[in-house]
Amino acid sequence: MTQYLDFEKPLAEIEGKAEELRAMARANEEMDVSDEATTLDAKASKMLEDLYKDLTPWRKCQVARHPERPHCRDYIDALFSEYTPLAGDRNFADDHAVMGGLARLNDTPVMVIGHEKGDDTKSRIERNFGMARPEGYRKAIRLMQMADKFGLPVVTLVDTPGAYPGKGAEERGQSEAIARATETCLQIKVPLISVIIGEGGSGGAVAFATANRIAMLEHSIYSVISPEGCASILWKDAEKMREAAEALRLTAQDLKKLNVVDDVIPEPRGGAHRDRDTTIQAVGKTIERMLKSFDNQSGEELVHNRRRKFLDMGSRGLAA
Protein backbone atom coordinates (compact mmCIF):
# COMPACT_ATOMS: atom_id res chain seq x y z
CA MET A 1 0.00 0.00 0.00
CA THR A 2 1.44 3.31 -1.08
CA GLN A 3 1.12 6.11 1.43
CA TYR A 4 -0.24 9.17 -0.31
CA LEU A 5 0.76 12.71 0.52
CA ASP A 6 -1.99 15.29 0.97
CA PHE A 7 -1.44 16.82 -2.48
CA GLU A 8 -1.71 13.34 -4.00
CA LYS A 9 -5.33 12.87 -2.83
CA PRO A 10 -6.92 13.07 -6.33
CA LEU A 11 -4.34 10.58 -7.53
CA ALA A 12 -5.15 8.28 -4.63
CA GLU A 13 -8.81 8.33 -5.65
CA ILE A 14 -8.13 7.34 -9.24
CA GLU A 15 -5.63 4.66 -8.33
CA GLY A 16 -8.06 3.41 -5.70
CA LYS A 17 -10.87 3.16 -8.24
CA ALA A 18 -8.69 1.25 -10.69
CA GLU A 19 -7.72 -1.11 -7.93
CA GLU A 20 -11.39 -1.57 -6.95
CA LEU A 21 -12.36 -2.38 -10.50
CA ARG A 22 -9.65 -4.98 -10.76
CA ALA A 23 -10.70 -6.51 -7.47
CA MET A 24 -14.29 -6.74 -8.72
CA ALA A 25 -13.12 -8.35 -11.94
CA ARG A 26 -11.14 -10.89 -9.99
CA ALA A 27 -14.25 -11.77 -7.98
CA ASN A 28 -16.51 -11.94 -11.04
CA GLU A 29 -15.06 -13.80 -14.04
CA GLU A 30 -17.61 -12.51 -16.58
CA MET A 31 -16.85 -8.88 -15.97
CA ASP A 32 -14.45 -7.23 -18.36
CA VAL A 33 -12.98 -4.10 -16.84
CA SER A 34 -9.65 -3.99 -18.59
CA ASP A 35 -10.61 -1.04 -20.82
CA GLU A 36 -11.86 1.09 -17.97
CA ALA A 37 -8.95 0.13 -15.73
CA THR A 38 -6.47 1.01 -18.45
CA THR A 39 -8.13 4.38 -18.93
CA LEU A 40 -7.93 5.03 -15.23
CA ASP A 41 -4.29 3.94 -15.15
CA ALA A 42 -3.44 6.28 -17.96
CA LYS A 43 -5.24 9.09 -16.18
CA ALA A 44 -3.39 8.36 -12.96
CA SER A 45 -0.09 8.18 -14.75
CA LYS A 46 -0.70 11.53 -16.42
CA MET A 47 -1.71 13.06 -13.13
CA LEU A 48 1.41 11.74 -11.39
CA GLU A 49 3.52 13.18 -14.15
CA ASP A 50 1.83 16.57 -13.84
CA LEU A 51 1.99 16.63 -10.05
CA TYR A 52 5.70 15.92 -9.93
CA LYS A 53 6.71 17.98 -12.93
CA ASP A 54 6.69 21.18 -10.98
CA LEU A 55 6.59 20.49 -7.27
CA THR A 56 6.37 23.52 -5.02
CA PRO A 57 9.11 23.78 -2.38
CA TRP A 58 6.71 22.74 0.38
CA ARG A 59 5.59 19.67 -1.59
CA LYS A 60 9.24 18.80 -2.09
CA CYS A 61 9.66 18.91 1.68
CA GLN A 62 6.82 16.43 1.99
CA VAL A 63 8.31 14.14 -0.65
CA ALA A 64 11.75 14.41 0.97
CA ARG A 65 10.17 13.25 4.25
CA HIS A 66 8.04 10.52 2.70
CA PRO A 67 8.15 7.50 5.03
CA GLU A 68 8.68 5.12 2.12
CA ARG A 69 11.56 7.08 0.62
CA PRO A 70 14.70 4.92 0.51
CA HIS A 71 16.84 5.55 3.58
CA CYS A 72 20.54 5.29 4.27
CA ARG A 73 20.28 1.62 5.16
CA ASP A 74 18.63 0.80 1.84
CA TYR A 75 21.43 2.46 -0.07
CA ILE A 76 24.11 0.71 1.94
CA ASP A 77 22.44 -2.70 1.48
CA ALA A 78 22.00 -2.27 -2.25
CA LEU A 79 25.14 -0.45 -3.33
CA PHE A 80 27.92 -1.67 -1.07
CA SER A 81 29.31 -5.11 -0.39
CA GLU A 82 30.96 -6.45 2.76
CA TYR A 83 29.38 -3.67 4.79
CA THR A 84 30.88 -3.91 8.25
CA PRO A 85 29.21 -1.53 10.68
CA LEU A 86 31.48 0.11 13.22
CA ALA A 87 29.91 1.38 16.40
CA GLY A 88 30.45 3.84 19.19
CA ASP A 89 32.16 7.11 19.89
CA ARG A 90 34.54 5.54 22.48
CA ASN A 91 33.29 8.06 24.99
CA PHE A 92 29.70 7.57 25.92
CA ALA A 93 27.49 5.52 23.63
CA ASP A 94 26.63 4.30 20.17
CA ASP A 95 24.12 6.56 18.48
CA HIS A 96 21.72 4.59 16.30
CA ALA A 97 20.66 7.69 14.38
CA VAL A 98 24.01 7.50 12.64
CA MET A 99 25.16 4.37 10.89
CA GLY A 100 28.55 3.83 9.38
CA GLY A 101 31.36 1.47 8.74
CA LEU A 102 33.68 -0.10 6.24
CA ALA A 103 32.25 -1.26 2.94
CA ARG A 104 33.21 -1.90 -0.64
CA LEU A 105 31.90 0.00 -3.59
CA ASN A 106 32.77 -2.08 -6.68
CA ASP A 107 35.53 -3.75 -4.68
CA THR A 108 37.04 -0.43 -3.59
CA PRO A 109 37.03 -0.15 0.19
CA VAL A 110 35.43 3.06 1.48
CA MET A 111 34.06 4.44 4.72
CA VAL A 112 30.33 5.02 4.49
CA ILE A 113 28.51 7.15 7.06
CA GLY A 114 24.90 8.32 7.10
CA HIS A 115 21.82 9.29 9.06
CA GLU A 116 19.19 6.59 9.34
CA LYS A 117 15.57 7.50 10.11
CA GLY A 118 14.13 4.00 10.43
CA ASP A 119 11.17 2.58 8.54
CA ASP A 120 8.62 1.48 11.13
CA THR A 121 7.57 2.76 14.53
CA LYS A 122 10.01 0.57 16.41
CA SER A 123 13.04 1.33 14.26
CA ARG A 124 12.14 4.99 14.04
CA ILE A 125 12.23 5.27 17.81
CA GLU A 126 15.45 3.29 17.95
CA ARG A 127 16.97 5.55 15.29
CA ASN A 128 15.54 8.65 16.98
CA PHE A 129 13.99 9.67 13.64
CA GLY A 130 17.44 10.33 12.23
CA MET A 131 18.21 13.04 14.77
CA ALA A 132 21.73 12.46 16.00
CA ARG A 133 23.08 13.18 19.44
CA PRO A 134 26.70 14.21 20.11
CA GLU A 135 27.72 10.55 20.14
CA GLY A 136 26.57 10.22 16.55
CA TYR A 137 28.75 13.09 15.38
CA ARG A 138 31.66 11.82 17.46
CA LYS A 139 31.28 8.38 15.93
CA ALA A 140 31.37 10.00 12.49
CA ILE A 141 34.51 11.93 13.48
CA ARG A 142 36.15 8.70 14.58
CA LEU A 143 35.27 6.94 11.34
CA MET A 144 36.41 9.86 9.19
CA GLN A 145 39.74 9.96 11.02
CA MET A 146 40.13 6.22 10.56
CA ALA A 147 39.44 6.58 6.84
CA ASP A 148 42.00 9.37 6.71
CA LYS A 149 44.61 7.21 8.44
CA PHE A 150 44.12 4.31 6.03
CA GLY A 151 43.55 6.35 2.90
CA LEU A 152 39.93 5.32 2.31
CA PRO A 153 37.50 7.66 0.57
CA VAL A 154 34.51 8.74 2.68
CA VAL A 155 30.93 8.67 1.40
CA THR A 156 28.25 10.33 3.53
CA LEU A 157 24.50 9.96 3.03
CA VAL A 158 22.57 12.83 4.56
CA ASP A 159 18.99 12.42 5.74
CA THR A 160 18.17 14.17 9.00
CA PRO A 161 15.57 16.63 10.26
CA GLY A 162 18.44 18.11 12.31
CA ALA A 163 20.52 17.43 15.38
CA TYR A 164 18.46 16.22 18.35
CA PRO A 165 17.31 19.06 20.63
CA GLY A 166 17.40 17.16 23.93
CA LYS A 167 18.64 17.74 27.43
CA GLY A 168 21.34 15.08 27.42
CA ALA A 169 22.48 16.05 23.94
CA GLU A 170 23.04 19.62 25.11
CA GLU A 171 24.80 18.53 28.29
CA ARG A 172 27.19 16.37 26.33
CA GLY A 173 28.05 19.17 23.93
CA GLN A 174 25.88 18.93 20.84
CA SER A 175 27.36 22.13 19.43
CA GLU A 176 30.93 21.09 20.07
CA ALA A 177 30.34 17.70 18.46
CA ILE A 178 28.87 19.29 15.32
CA ALA A 179 31.64 21.87 15.13
CA ARG A 180 34.30 19.16 15.45
CA ALA A 181 32.63 16.99 12.82
CA THR A 182 32.60 19.92 10.36
CA GLU A 183 36.23 20.58 11.24
CA THR A 184 37.12 16.95 10.62
CA CYS A 185 35.37 17.05 7.24
CA LEU A 186 37.66 19.95 6.33
CA GLN A 187 40.81 18.21 7.57
CA ILE A 188 40.82 14.72 6.12
CA LYS A 189 43.22 14.09 3.24
CA VAL A 190 40.97 11.60 1.46
CA PRO A 191 38.11 12.27 -0.97
CA LEU A 192 34.90 13.12 0.85
CA ILE A 193 31.66 13.03 -1.08
CA SER A 194 28.18 13.55 0.16
CA VAL A 195 24.71 12.79 -1.16
CA ILE A 196 21.64 14.44 0.32
CA ILE A 197 19.07 11.69 -0.10
CA GLY A 198 16.16 13.19 1.85
CA GLU A 199 16.30 15.98 4.38
CA GLY A 200 19.43 18.06 4.90
CA GLY A 201 18.50 19.59 8.22
CA SER A 202 20.72 22.48 9.27
CA GLY A 203 23.90 21.96 11.32
CA GLY A 204 23.17 18.27 11.68
CA ALA A 205 23.58 17.95 7.92
CA VAL A 206 26.57 20.31 7.56
CA ALA A 207 28.52 18.09 9.96
CA PHE A 208 28.46 15.36 7.29
CA ALA A 209 28.10 17.35 4.09
CA THR A 210 31.17 19.59 4.19
CA ALA A 211 32.48 17.57 1.28
CA ASN A 212 34.55 17.85 -1.90
CA ARG A 213 31.51 17.12 -3.95
CA ILE A 214 27.86 17.27 -2.92
CA ALA A 215 25.01 15.69 -4.84
CA MET A 216 21.32 15.98 -4.08
CA LEU A 217 18.36 13.91 -5.15
CA GLU A 218 15.88 15.88 -7.24
CA HIS A 219 13.21 16.14 -4.54
CA SER A 220 15.43 16.32 -1.49
CA ILE A 221 15.87 19.49 0.55
CA TYR A 222 18.76 21.19 2.34
CA SER A 223 18.07 24.12 4.61
CA VAL A 224 19.29 26.24 7.48
CA ILE A 225 16.02 25.68 9.33
CA SER A 226 12.86 23.66 8.76
CA PRO A 227 10.10 25.60 6.98
CA GLU A 228 7.90 25.12 10.07
CA GLY A 229 10.60 26.54 12.35
CA CYS A 230 11.25 29.45 10.03
CA ALA A 231 7.53 30.20 9.74
CA SER A 232 7.05 30.25 13.49
CA ILE A 233 9.96 32.65 13.96
CA LEU A 234 9.57 35.04 11.01
CA TRP A 235 5.84 34.77 10.38
CA LYS A 236 4.99 34.01 14.04
CA ASP A 237 2.78 31.27 12.64
CA ALA A 238 3.99 27.70 12.02
CA GLU A 239 1.17 27.25 9.50
CA LYS A 240 2.97 29.55 7.07
CA MET A 241 5.42 26.77 6.22
CA ARG A 242 4.53 26.96 2.53
CA GLU A 243 5.66 30.58 2.34
CA ALA A 244 8.75 29.80 4.40
CA ALA A 245 9.67 26.83 2.20
CA GLU A 246 9.36 29.12 -0.79
CA ALA A 247 11.51 31.89 0.72
CA LEU A 248 14.25 29.62 2.06
CA ARG A 249 15.22 28.31 -1.39
CA LEU A 250 15.80 24.84 -0.06
CA THR A 251 15.25 22.82 -3.23
CA ALA A 252 18.01 20.96 -5.05
CA GLN A 253 17.39 23.12 -8.12
CA ASP A 254 17.90 26.41 -6.27
CA LEU A 255 20.91 25.09 -4.40
CA LYS A 256 22.51 24.08 -7.67
CA LYS A 257 22.03 27.61 -8.95
CA LEU A 258 23.65 28.91 -5.78
CA ASN A 259 26.65 26.59 -6.30
CA VAL A 260 26.01 24.91 -2.96
CA VAL A 261 25.52 21.50 -4.56
CA ASP A 262 27.37 20.12 -7.57
CA ASP A 263 24.92 17.58 -8.97
CA VAL A 264 21.20 17.00 -8.94
CA ILE A 265 20.27 13.34 -9.36
CA PRO A 266 16.93 12.91 -11.18
CA GLU A 267 14.28 10.86 -9.39
CA PRO A 268 11.86 8.46 -11.07
CA ARG A 269 8.42 9.75 -11.93
CA GLY A 270 6.41 10.23 -8.75
CA GLY A 271 9.48 10.50 -6.50
CA ALA A 272 12.09 8.13 -5.10
CA HIS A 273 9.55 6.15 -3.07
CA ARG A 274 7.65 5.03 -6.20
CA ASP A 275 10.69 3.32 -7.64
CA ARG A 276 13.25 2.74 -4.95
CA ASP A 277 15.59 0.53 -6.96
CA THR A 278 15.99 2.96 -9.83
CA THR A 279 16.68 5.76 -7.36
CA ILE A 280 19.25 3.75 -5.45
CA GLN A 281 21.05 2.73 -8.64
CA ALA A 282 21.12 6.35 -9.86
CA VAL A 283 22.68 7.42 -6.59
CA GLY A 284 25.21 4.60 -6.89
CA LYS A 285 26.23 5.72 -10.36
CA THR A 286 26.68 9.28 -9.15
CA ILE A 287 28.83 8.18 -6.20
CA GLU A 288 31.06 6.14 -8.52
CA ARG A 289 31.44 8.99 -10.93
CA MET A 290 32.22 11.51 -8.20
CA LEU A 291 34.80 9.21 -6.59
CA LYS A 292 36.55 8.69 -9.93
CA SER A 293 36.99 12.42 -10.37
CA PHE A 294 39.53 12.50 -7.50
CA ASP A 295 41.87 9.86 -8.90
CA ASN A 296 44.68 12.30 -9.63
CA GLN A 297 44.41 14.55 -6.57
CA SER A 298 46.86 14.43 -3.69
CA GLY A 299 45.70 14.61 -0.09
CA GLU A 300 46.84 18.23 0.18
CA GLU A 301 45.00 19.16 -2.99
CA LEU A 302 41.85 17.50 -1.72
CA VAL A 303 41.96 19.51 1.51
CA HIS A 304 42.84 22.72 -0.27
CA ASN A 305 40.10 22.33 -2.87
CA ARG A 306 37.52 21.46 -0.27
CA ARG A 307 38.31 24.57 1.77
CA ARG A 308 38.40 26.72 -1.35
CA LYS A 309 35.00 25.43 -2.38
CA PHE A 310 33.43 26.62 0.86
CA LEU A 311 35.34 29.90 1.05
CA ASP A 312 34.07 30.74 -2.43
CA MET A 313 30.44 29.99 -1.62
CA GLY A 314 28.02 32.86 -1.68
CA SER A 315 29.59 34.67 -4.61
CA ARG A 316 26.57 33.81 -6.69
CA GLY A 317 23.02 34.82 -5.81
CA LEU A 318 19.71 33.93 -7.39
CA ALA A 319 18.13 35.95 -10.14
CA ALA A 320 15.25 38.11 -8.98
Place this chain on the structure above:
Amino acid sequence: MNWITNYVRPRINSIFSRREVPENLWQKCDECGTMLFHRELKDNLNVCTSCGHHMAISPRDRVEALFDGGIYAEISVPEPLADPLHFRDQKKYPDRMKTAQKNTGEKEAMLVATGEIGRTPIVVACQDFSFMGGSMGMYVGNAIIAAAEEAVKLKRPMVLFSAAGGARMQEGILSLMQMPRTTVAVQMLKEAGLPYIVVLTHPTTGGVTASYAMLGDVHIAEPNALICFAGPRVIEQTIREKLPEGFQRAEYLLDHGMLDRVTPRGQMREELITITRMLLGLPPAIRGDLPPPDPTEETVAEPVEKTAPADLDPKA
Protein backbone atom coordinates in the same frame (compact mmCIF):
# COMPACT_ATOMS: atom_id res chain seq x y z
CA MET B 1 1.43 86.44 11.60
CA ASN B 2 3.68 88.74 13.49
CA TRP B 3 7.22 88.78 14.76
CA ILE B 4 6.19 87.37 18.13
CA THR B 5 4.87 84.09 16.77
CA ASN B 6 7.36 83.86 13.92
CA TYR B 7 10.52 84.85 15.65
CA VAL B 8 10.30 85.26 19.40
CA ARG B 9 8.37 82.12 20.26
CA PRO B 10 10.64 79.73 18.34
CA ARG B 11 13.65 81.33 19.98
CA ILE B 12 12.17 80.88 23.42
CA ASN B 13 11.22 77.31 22.63
CA SER B 14 14.66 76.48 21.38
CA ILE B 15 16.27 77.85 24.51
CA PHE B 16 14.03 75.69 26.66
CA SER B 17 14.35 72.56 24.60
CA ARG B 18 18.12 72.73 24.95
CA ARG B 19 17.70 72.62 28.67
CA GLU B 20 15.58 69.50 28.55
CA VAL B 21 16.93 66.62 30.57
CA PRO B 22 18.61 64.15 28.19
CA GLU B 23 16.85 60.82 28.06
CA ASN B 24 18.33 57.52 29.18
CA LEU B 25 20.26 59.04 32.02
CA TRP B 26 19.09 56.13 34.10
CA GLN B 27 18.81 52.53 33.09
CA LYS B 28 17.01 49.81 34.95
CA CYS B 29 18.86 46.54 35.59
CA ASP B 30 17.02 43.71 33.80
CA GLU B 31 17.70 41.40 36.69
CA CYS B 32 17.33 43.24 39.99
CA GLY B 33 15.50 46.36 38.81
CA THR B 34 17.93 48.82 40.39
CA MET B 35 18.06 52.19 38.61
CA LEU B 36 21.61 52.71 37.43
CA PHE B 37 23.17 56.02 36.43
CA HIS B 38 24.32 55.76 32.81
CA ARG B 39 27.87 56.99 33.39
CA GLU B 40 28.39 54.67 36.30
CA LEU B 41 26.98 51.79 34.27
CA LYS B 42 29.26 52.58 31.36
CA ASP B 43 32.30 52.71 33.64
CA ASN B 44 31.31 49.30 34.92
CA LEU B 45 31.05 47.93 31.33
CA ASN B 46 27.27 47.58 31.51
CA VAL B 47 27.46 45.27 34.51
CA CYS B 48 24.93 46.10 37.22
CA THR B 49 26.75 47.69 40.14
CA SER B 50 24.16 46.27 42.49
CA CYS B 51 23.70 42.60 41.48
CA GLY B 52 26.52 41.97 38.98
CA HIS B 53 24.14 41.14 36.15
CA HIS B 54 25.87 41.40 32.77
CA MET B 55 23.82 43.50 30.37
CA ALA B 56 24.53 43.71 26.67
CA ILE B 57 27.42 45.92 25.62
CA SER B 58 27.92 47.23 22.10
CA PRO B 59 30.97 45.91 20.22
CA ARG B 60 32.35 49.43 20.00
CA ASP B 61 32.11 50.02 23.74
CA ARG B 62 33.61 46.62 24.33
CA VAL B 63 36.65 47.00 22.10
CA GLU B 64 37.20 50.54 23.32
CA ALA B 65 37.38 49.28 26.88
CA LEU B 66 39.50 46.33 25.83
CA PHE B 67 42.30 47.93 23.87
CA ASP B 68 45.05 49.94 25.54
CA GLY B 69 43.93 53.54 25.74
CA GLY B 70 40.88 52.69 23.66
CA ILE B 71 43.03 52.73 20.53
CA TYR B 72 42.30 50.30 17.73
CA ALA B 73 42.19 50.08 13.96
CA GLU B 74 39.09 48.70 12.36
CA ILE B 75 39.70 46.00 9.77
CA SER B 76 37.54 46.26 6.70
CA VAL B 77 35.38 43.30 5.77
CA PRO B 78 34.71 42.30 2.14
CA GLU B 79 31.17 43.21 1.21
CA PRO B 80 28.98 40.17 0.41
CA LEU B 81 26.09 40.05 -2.05
CA ALA B 82 23.14 41.91 -0.61
CA ASP B 83 20.01 39.76 -0.33
CA PRO B 84 21.24 36.82 -2.48
CA LEU B 85 17.92 34.93 -2.23
CA HIS B 86 15.56 37.92 -2.55
CA PHE B 87 14.17 36.81 0.75
CA ARG B 88 10.85 38.06 1.87
CA ASP B 89 8.83 37.13 4.92
CA GLN B 90 6.42 39.66 6.37
CA LYS B 91 9.09 42.22 5.53
CA LYS B 92 11.73 42.27 2.84
CA TYR B 93 15.21 41.36 3.99
CA PRO B 94 16.75 44.66 2.75
CA ASP B 95 14.12 46.53 4.79
CA ARG B 96 14.99 44.54 7.89
CA MET B 97 18.64 45.37 7.25
CA LYS B 98 17.90 49.06 6.96
CA THR B 99 15.97 49.04 10.23
CA ALA B 100 18.81 47.21 11.98
CA GLN B 101 21.37 49.63 10.57
CA LYS B 102 19.32 52.60 11.68
CA ASN B 103 18.76 51.21 15.18
CA THR B 104 22.36 50.24 15.84
CA GLY B 105 24.29 52.76 13.75
CA GLU B 106 26.34 49.80 12.54
CA LYS B 107 26.65 48.31 9.09
CA GLU B 108 26.45 44.69 10.14
CA ALA B 109 26.59 42.27 13.06
CA MET B 110 30.34 42.01 13.51
CA LEU B 111 33.15 44.42 14.23
CA VAL B 112 36.74 43.41 13.46
CA ALA B 113 39.58 45.41 14.94
CA THR B 114 43.22 45.15 15.78
CA GLY B 115 45.16 46.84 18.52
CA GLU B 116 46.98 46.06 21.73
CA ILE B 117 45.83 44.75 25.08
CA GLY B 118 48.46 45.11 27.81
CA ARG B 119 50.86 45.93 24.98
CA THR B 120 50.08 42.60 23.37
CA PRO B 121 48.92 43.02 19.77
CA ILE B 122 45.81 41.01 18.98
CA VAL B 123 43.00 40.84 16.45
CA VAL B 124 39.47 41.00 17.82
CA ALA B 125 36.18 40.03 16.22
CA CYS B 126 33.13 41.13 18.15
CA GLN B 127 29.59 40.07 17.37
CA ASP B 128 26.67 42.43 17.86
CA PHE B 129 23.52 40.83 19.25
CA SER B 130 21.57 44.05 18.83
CA PHE B 131 22.00 43.80 15.05
CA MET B 132 19.38 41.27 13.90
CA GLY B 133 20.17 39.03 16.85
CA GLY B 134 23.83 38.94 15.89
CA SER B 135 22.82 36.46 13.24
CA MET B 136 25.50 34.81 11.13
CA GLY B 137 25.17 35.51 7.44
CA MET B 138 27.65 36.09 4.67
CA TYR B 139 28.96 39.28 6.26
CA VAL B 140 29.70 37.68 9.61
CA GLY B 141 31.43 34.82 7.78
CA ASN B 142 33.49 37.27 5.77
CA ALA B 143 34.32 39.18 8.96
CA ILE B 144 35.66 36.09 10.69
CA ILE B 145 37.67 35.10 7.63
CA ALA B 146 39.05 38.65 7.34
CA ALA B 147 39.95 38.63 11.04
CA ALA B 148 41.73 35.27 10.75
CA GLU B 149 43.60 36.35 7.63
CA GLU B 150 44.70 39.56 9.32
CA ALA B 151 45.79 37.63 12.41
CA VAL B 152 47.83 35.22 10.27
CA LYS B 153 49.34 38.07 8.28
CA LEU B 154 50.36 40.02 11.39
CA LYS B 155 51.11 36.86 13.43
CA ARG B 156 48.73 37.95 16.16
CA PRO B 157 46.38 35.91 18.33
CA MET B 158 42.68 36.25 17.70
CA VAL B 159 40.04 36.87 20.32
CA LEU B 160 36.43 36.43 19.29
CA PHE B 161 33.45 37.63 21.30
CA SER B 162 30.40 35.64 20.22
CA ALA B 163 26.78 36.71 20.62
CA ALA B 164 24.12 35.41 18.27
CA GLY B 165 20.79 33.75 17.99
CA GLY B 166 22.23 31.57 15.26
CA ALA B 167 22.29 31.64 11.48
CA ARG B 168 20.56 34.40 9.51
CA MET B 169 17.51 32.71 8.03
CA GLN B 170 17.08 35.46 5.45
CA GLU B 171 20.22 34.21 3.73
CA GLY B 172 18.94 30.63 3.74
CA ILE B 173 21.47 27.97 2.86
CA LEU B 174 24.21 30.57 2.45
CA SER B 175 23.96 31.38 6.15
CA LEU B 176 24.31 27.67 6.90
CA MET B 177 27.42 27.56 4.73
CA GLN B 178 29.06 29.99 7.15
CA MET B 179 29.55 27.05 9.49
CA PRO B 180 32.17 25.41 7.24
CA ARG B 181 33.48 28.78 6.07
CA THR B 182 34.22 30.06 9.57
CA THR B 183 35.65 26.65 10.47
CA VAL B 184 38.17 27.13 7.64
CA ALA B 185 39.06 30.50 9.22
CA VAL B 186 39.71 28.81 12.57
CA GLN B 187 41.89 26.23 10.81
CA MET B 188 44.00 29.02 9.28
CA LEU B 189 44.78 30.26 12.79
CA LYS B 190 45.54 26.79 14.09
CA GLU B 191 47.84 26.00 11.22
CA ALA B 192 49.70 29.26 11.79
CA GLY B 193 50.12 28.26 15.44
CA LEU B 194 48.25 31.31 16.67
CA PRO B 195 46.05 31.29 19.77
CA TYR B 196 42.33 31.52 19.12
CA ILE B 197 40.37 32.49 22.20
CA VAL B 198 36.58 32.55 22.22
CA VAL B 199 34.69 34.67 24.73
CA LEU B 200 31.10 33.46 24.73
CA THR B 201 28.67 36.17 25.73
CA HIS B 202 24.92 36.14 26.25
CA PRO B 203 23.42 34.59 24.18
CA THR B 204 25.45 32.31 21.90
CA THR B 205 23.23 29.72 20.24
CA GLY B 206 22.52 27.61 17.17
CA GLY B 207 24.89 27.39 14.24
CA VAL B 208 27.27 29.90 15.81
CA THR B 209 27.85 27.69 18.83
CA ALA B 210 28.09 24.69 16.51
CA SER B 211 30.97 26.19 14.54
CA TYR B 212 33.55 28.86 15.40
CA ALA B 213 32.37 29.50 18.96
CA MET B 214 33.18 25.94 20.07
CA LEU B 215 36.50 25.55 18.28
CA GLY B 216 38.69 27.83 20.38
CA ASP B 217 41.92 26.89 22.10
CA VAL B 218 40.42 28.48 25.19
CA HIS B 219 36.72 29.02 25.87
CA ILE B 220 35.79 31.75 28.34
CA ALA B 221 32.21 32.78 29.04
CA GLU B 222 30.64 35.73 30.79
CA PRO B 223 28.62 34.83 33.89
CA ASN B 224 25.11 33.47 33.30
CA ALA B 225 25.42 33.67 29.49
CA LEU B 226 23.04 31.35 27.65
CA ILE B 227 25.15 29.03 25.49
CA CYS B 228 23.51 26.24 23.57
CA PHE B 229 22.74 24.58 20.26
CA ALA B 230 18.98 24.22 20.62
CA GLY B 231 17.30 26.88 22.74
CA PRO B 232 15.56 25.95 26.01
CA ARG B 233 12.08 26.52 24.55
CA VAL B 234 12.68 24.12 21.66
CA ILE B 235 13.97 21.48 24.07
CA GLU B 236 11.03 21.90 26.43
CA GLN B 237 8.67 21.45 23.50
CA THR B 238 10.53 18.36 22.33
CA ILE B 239 10.96 16.50 25.59
CA ARG B 240 7.89 17.96 27.29
CA GLU B 241 9.47 18.52 30.66
CA LYS B 242 10.69 21.48 32.62
CA LEU B 243 14.41 22.11 32.38
CA PRO B 244 16.48 22.50 35.53
CA GLU B 245 17.46 25.91 36.88
CA GLY B 246 20.51 27.33 35.17
CA PHE B 247 20.33 24.86 32.28
CA GLN B 248 22.55 25.93 29.36
CA ARG B 249 23.98 28.82 31.32
CA ALA B 250 27.73 29.48 31.39
CA GLU B 251 28.25 27.91 34.84
CA TYR B 252 26.32 24.80 33.73
CA LEU B 253 28.51 24.43 30.65
CA LEU B 254 31.60 24.88 32.80
CA ASP B 255 30.39 21.99 34.96
CA HIS B 256 29.81 19.88 31.87
CA GLY B 257 33.27 20.45 30.48
CA MET B 258 32.44 22.72 27.55
CA LEU B 259 34.21 25.83 28.87
CA ASP B 260 37.57 26.54 30.43
CA ARG B 261 36.46 29.48 32.52
CA VAL B 262 33.59 31.76 33.48
CA THR B 263 34.97 35.25 33.99
CA PRO B 264 33.19 38.50 34.90
CA ARG B 265 33.46 41.21 32.27
CA GLY B 266 35.47 43.47 34.56
CA GLN B 267 38.28 40.91 34.75
CA MET B 268 38.13 39.77 31.14
CA ARG B 269 40.76 42.13 29.80
CA GLU B 270 43.35 41.13 32.40
CA GLU B 271 42.62 37.49 31.83
CA LEU B 272 42.93 37.76 28.05
CA ILE B 273 46.27 39.53 28.46
CA THR B 274 47.55 36.86 30.84
CA ILE B 275 46.47 33.95 28.66
CA THR B 276 47.60 35.31 25.29
CA ARG B 277 50.99 36.33 26.64
CA MET B 278 51.59 32.91 28.11
CA LEU B 279 50.46 31.15 24.94
CA LEU B 280 52.83 33.34 22.93
CA GLY B 281 55.70 32.73 25.32
CA LEU B 282 55.96 36.43 26.22
CA PRO B 283 57.05 37.81 29.61
CA PRO B 284 54.30 38.89 32.04
CA ALA B 285 52.51 42.10 31.13
CA ILE B 286 53.45 45.33 32.85
CA ARG B 287 50.64 45.99 35.32
CA GLY B 288 49.09 49.32 36.05
CA ASP B 289 47.50 52.01 33.97
CA LEU B 290 48.90 52.78 30.61
CA PRO B 291 49.22 56.40 29.54
CA PRO B 292 45.97 57.82 28.20
CA PRO B 293 45.71 58.35 24.46
CA ASP B 294 46.59 61.70 22.97
CA PRO B 295 43.20 63.46 22.86
CA THR B 296 44.15 65.37 19.71
CA GLU B 297 44.46 62.18 17.71
CA GLU B 298 41.66 60.28 16.01
CA THR B 299 41.29 57.00 17.82
CA VAL B 300 41.04 54.85 14.74
CA ALA B 301 43.74 56.62 12.76
CA GLU B 302 46.57 55.20 14.83
CA PRO B 303 48.58 52.74 12.73
CA VAL B 304 49.12 49.72 14.87
CA GLU B 305 52.44 48.58 13.46
CA LYS B 306 54.12 51.75 14.68
CA THR B 307 53.15 51.11 18.27
CA ALA B 308 53.99 47.42 18.34
CA PRO B 309 57.07 46.85 20.52
CA ALA B 310 59.69 44.55 19.07
CA ASP B 311 59.48 41.97 21.83
CA LEU B 312 55.97 40.99 20.84
CA ASP B 313 56.83 39.03 17.76
CA PRO B 314 56.21 35.46 18.95
CA LYS B 315 59.28 34.30 17.07
CA ALA B 316 61.57 36.89 18.66
